[in-house]
Amino acid sequence: MRPTLDDLEILARQAGVLLRAGYGRAHTIASKSHAIDLVTETDRRSEAFLLESIRRRWPGHSILAEESGAHDGDAHRWYVDPLDGTVNFAHGVPIFSVSIAYAEAGVVQLGVVYDPMRDECFAAGRGQGAFLNGQPLRVSATASLAKALLVTGFPYDTWTNPDNNLDHFARFAVRSHGVRRLGSAALDLCYVAAGRFDGYWEIRLKPWDVAAGGLIAAEAGALVTNLQGGEDYLSPPQSIVAANAALHAQMLAVLRGEA
């Protein structure tokens, strides 16, 4: 049975209640792959809730979830980031989200990103448009990089890997109105969908970071590709650029070192 967008929204809002309950409380913070790759008990609680809920109603579906990895099943696949923005959350910065996407045969069909601190629920179904709390979303029409406000993020191996996006950041910082670092890739994409940011790029993300937000941005009119301009931004080596078509072309040129 196919889930509906309402099903995803209900799940994201319920997980959001767990995030809000954990926010601001003393918590155990553990490091994962790198010193700055954090996980709290709230990430785990939210993920356990989402996995159990999905399995109960859609047994047999595959799930790729950040904290527990791949749960193989049939060709229906869920992408779950139970708390996108863990570093913010752990430091008491109220910018984080829950991200849930649903794909069939490798194509994302539904995506929801919920910000529990602002009660903002971003949602999109393929071919059905993108919405924020039920209101239609549209990307900005800013066609010039010199007038654009951008957002990006940095990988967790930034301390040790020189391919860490700081070069791109520096180049965009002197060619745009500014570059923000919000700390939740899922929200970055939704803010592009809402026209709050004009463009977004990032490298070395994971599918659960961008599966829902990528569809939401695309359904709001963004061109969403990898840094090479190809349409696959979910498979490794992952990278993503999202903006209206005119700005997207200028961003790719900067990322290629041509502008």
Ligand code: IPD
């Ligand atoms: C992170 C956030 C951040 C991005 C990182 C992601 P997490 O996800 O989306 O904005 O820059 O690369 O890993 O670990 O908070 O779920």
Ligand code: CA
């Ligand atoms: Ca994430």
Ligand code: CA
């Ligand atoms: Ca996460």
